[in-house]
Amino acid sequence: MSAAFDVIVVGAGPGGIAAATVAAEAGARVCLLDDNPEPGGQIWRGYRSNTAPKYPHGRGFLQWTSRLRNTNCEIWSGWRAIDRPSEHSLRLESDAAMCDIEFRRLIVASGARERFLPFPGWTLPGVMGAGGLQALVKSGLDPRGKRIVVAGTGPLLLAVAAGLTRAQADILGIYEQAPLSRMLWFGISLAAHPAKLIEGARYRRKVLRVPYRTNCWIVRAEGSTRVESVTVTNGRTQWTVACDWLACGFHLVPNLELPRLFGCRIVDGYVSVDSLQQSSIPAIACIGETTGIGGLEKALLEGQVAGLAAVGRQPVAAALASRVIPLQRFARNLDRAFTLREELKRLAAPETVVCRCEDTQYSELKECSSWREAKLHTRCGMGACQGRVCGAATEFLFNWQHTGARPPVFPAAVSSVAAKVGSPETLHL
């Protein structure tokens, strides 16, 4: 299954689906590939055509997926991009095989992951990401009757709590670390985005009986073999809440492994792109969260811009691109509103594990002066997740800069890494 495409889109979330759809509608040979078992990304995860109408954002899912299905776009689910054998190809691996595929244009729509920060007890089973728990529930986990504390920072907390409430979970409290003053300022900035204000209000209404407290953060999670309670503070007093699960995430960070691998210029943590989403590498466009955490609307628009530009429809793409600008401003405002407070740097105890793959403890890392030194001396970031979790944490905790990406950007079979470039046949693992 060695193949060549006009356009390859990596990431089948809303942005990737939009990009692949408009490019394929223009007659290009397009491949949409994604690590997940099904297209949809995070926000449309687990949606089915017969049940989608009752979900938030379900209508958009139906419109875009039916448009996509009407094209000849090839959808490769369950494939990960692990390397770039050349400037115009990707090496892919699935659970059963590997192959190289070529592109004329690459659109990276790899989305974002949650930022996790270490605090005592954060490795206990039952402590999950906020988006993490949401994804697991969309994948069939039943939260009915579970006592859940939602904590961390970002607009996701409210959306997750609303969804869990709808699924009959018992949300005990939502603890947002950002101060009220910054939240109010952010609320005012939303005047330019009435739809987002309405969405926020709708989520809040779902959880009206749940305390939503700003200026509060998790201090620790307690339990013997799993989380049994969490301790929360407002900076003056602490209190403990008994719970079954803690859903805790500190906003989102973009997945930049592929842009880094190709050498795309990254500025202030996001891929730098022009008005048509092209990165500093001419054949590569980046969209959605990779250019700024801005959510669904931004991803859909940028996806269309990049998809149209990739097939030579620059004028149409440029007309759409003007609508991206306010959404990019919204993304920057989000980052500012949910800036992490300094106190969060002091949550970890000396023995708290920071790198969950290698069990590197905070005290070991405190001795290091850089990410590179930490990797060499403590194996922090050298485990299976390749720093996907501890990288964003240590960036905040120690101001360590993370640059470059080394293949394979995902754990891969030795035979996949060693295979000859452009092997004509699929290699079965």
Added chain:
Amino acid sequence: MEQNSDISAVFFIRVNGRQLQVAEGTSVAAAMIAAKQACRTSVLGEPRAPLCGMGNCMECRATVDGKSHRRTCQLQCIPGMEVVTE
């Protein structure tokens, strides 16, 4: 975000030899959380269970049908599937 109400078929998988009833469309990670079953033991011997739910953190790794280090959050349950924690 409610569970998919269109998943109706129910079947069994085995986790460390124990029968687990799951609904079609459920990820292996979701099934293991519901069964209060940790996925792996860490370097220092701690039990670990899914964290990110979307294929990034690798905490949900387990051996599935003889293949080690599978990310169970990216894997849907199939009747008769054999999961062994690591």
